[in-house]
Amino acid sequence: MKPNKHKATHSAEKEFGGALGATCIPVFLPLTVLYLLSVCRSPAASVLQWPPHLPPAAQLWDPLAAVLVVGWITLQSFLYLLPIGKVRYVLYMYMFIFVDMIVTRILHLYFLGFHALSITAVLLIVCLWLGMPLGYLFELILPLAVCAIGVSYLLSMYLYIRSFWAPQHALSLGGNTGNPLYDFFMGRELNPRIGDFDLKYFCELRPGLIGWVVINLGMLMKEVELRGSPSLAMQLVNGFQLLYVTDALWNEEAVLTTMDIVHDGFGFMLAFGDLAWVPFTYGLQAMFLVVHPQSLSTLGAAGIILLNGIGYYIFRKSNSQKNQFRRDPTHKSVAHLETIATATGKCLLVSGWWGFVRHPNYLGDLLMALAWSLPCGMSHILPYFYVIYFTILLIHREARDEKHCRAKYGLAWDTYCRRVPYRILPYIY
Ligand SMILES: NC(=O)C1=CN([C@@H]2O[C@H](COP(=O)(O)OP(=O)(O)OC[C@H]3O[C@@H](n4cnc5c(N)ncnc54)[C@H](OP(=O)(O)O)[C@@H]3O)[C@@H](O)[C@H]2O)C=CC1
Numbered sequence: 001m002k003p004n005k006h007k008a009t010h011s012a013e014k015e016f017g018g019a020l021g022a023t024c025i026p027v028f029l030p031l032t033v034l035y036l037l038s039v040c041r042s043p044a045a046s047v048l049q050w051p052p053h054l055p056p057a058a059q060l061w062d063p064l065a066a067v068l069v070v071g072w073i074t075l076q077s078f079l080y081l082l083p084i085g086k087v088r089y090v091l092y093m094y095m096f097i098f099v100d101m102i103v104t105r106i107l108h109l110y111f112l113g114f115h116a117l118s119i120t121a122v123l124l125i126v127c128l129w130l131g132m133p134l135g136y137l138f139e140l141i142l143p144l145a146v147c148a149i150g151v152s153y154l155l156s157m158y159l160y161i162r163s164f165w166a167p168q169h170a171l172s173l174g175g176n177t178g179n180p181l182y183d184f185f186m187g188r189e190l191n192p193r194i195g196d197f198d199l200k201y202f203c204e205l206r207p208g209l210i211g212w213v214v215i216n217l218g219m220l221m222k223e224v225e226l227r228g229s230p231s232l233a234m235q236l237v238n239g240f241q242l243l244y245v246t247d248a249l250w251n252e253e254a255v256l257t258t259m260d261i262v263h264d265g266f267g268f269m270l271a272f273g274d275l276a277w278v279p280f281t282y283g284l285q286a287m288f289l290v291v292h293p294q295s296l297s298t299l300g301a302a303g304i305i306l307l308n309g310i311g312y313y314i315f316r317k318s319n320s321q322k323n324q325f326r327r328d329p330t331h332k333s334v335a336h337l338e339t340i341a342t343a344t345g346k347c348l349l350v351s352g353w354w355g356f357v358r359h360p361n362y363l364g365d366l367l368m369a370l371a372w373s374l375p376c377g378m379s380h381i382l383p384y385f386y387v388i389y390f391t392i393l394l395i396h397r398e399a400r401d402e403k404h405c406r407a408k409y410g411l412a413w414d415t416y417c418r419r420v421p422y423r424i425l426p427y428i429y
């Protein structure tokens, strides 16, 4: 079959530093993952050390890692395809870029992220019971990351090539500029699917997110091997991040309204972000604790648990309030909230959580990020990598979302911004 001839959207404004950013980021970020993992396991754990702590090439490859990564993705794909869980009929919107027209298609998806996590947990318990040395993940972490990066490159190439056979209306607005490197990075096709298998939705929530908590558990088991029992700091990091991942999978339908699913194409940025960046950098704290044990006072631990609790409360309540409002604005939990009407027919909340700041969910997420790093003490900057990166990501994301909302809601958005002047942190930002 011949590839389709697509019209490029040259007018779409380029993001992430344009073609230069799209050329450098796919080289720079994978190297950053390997560098961070390698520094994290070194006794000094100093990101500022010169010459930098680089892993010897021999430590980067192990065939066992390739088997584990491929086996893991296969297992999660199998769990994704199991016809159990809540079935939802999802309205997918395809925008015709040149004609001002929106086409909708109804797809059915099974929501069973939580089932996938639970079945994986049972399988892990069985493996541990059979004596599988999960702590070996610590030794294998660099080859595992190399394989995950390799898979994300292969997947992005497949996505780029197959997008030329996709119809024009299935392409994303931002990833179809005609510049191959930029389009490869941003992703041309919006929601690529093989039959009923939605590749972007699967990658966003399953292998990387569940892989992250399995790696954390591996670090905990390594600590048990080395010191006889897991430290309080390790238990807190594992517990907090498991709560975050469980929450994401329990509320997995909510991901369908995020800009990654609705707006961004599926290209290298998301494939690498989902499959390599999340599992191998979000859990750096647990890896750090294996080599740099910390003693935590009961009072300190209580303070950190409280911070994580407050962050989680703000994150969950604000996300649920918006999701409920978008699903059914007449529902009794949101019907009393003040709103602004927009020309699209949709309303914007101006009271409740969304009248406090324009992104209360980001605020909660950032408080949690801080709580995940504090158990690692104050002696090193490395365990704070996630908070620093995440602050930058969310500030950039907020700016991108603001641009989309201004384009979508026009004057109503400006009124909302006047009513709710702070973006993430009241009186500061
Ligand atoms: N851990 C991680 O790495 C990451 C986590 N996240 C988390 O994911 C979650 C989702 O984030 P994200 O997708 O960025 O954005 P949001 O969930 O904040 O969604 C933004 C959208 O919400 C709608 N909206 C904005 N303001 C209002 C309002 N006042 N009333 C009603 N609707 C409004 C708009 O869409 P519309 O009007 O079309 O409904 C807007 O585009 C967040 O909790 C975030 O912290 C995000 C990125 C990375």
Ligand SMILES: CC(C)=CCC[C@@H](C)[C@H]1CC=C2C3=C(CC[C@@]21C)[C@@]1(C)CC[C@H](O)C(C)(C)[C@@H]1CC3
Pocket: 029, 204, 205, 209, 244, 247, 248, 255, 258, 260, 269, 270, 272, 273, 274, 277, 278
């Ligand atoms: C540096 C780089 C390559 C960045 C790519 C960004 C991705 C890592 C993130 C973009 C949006 C994400 C979301 C989550 C994880 C990180 C990525 C993929 C998320 C699945 C985490 C759990 C949350 O509860 C969530 C479901 C709301 C969230 C959705 C967005």
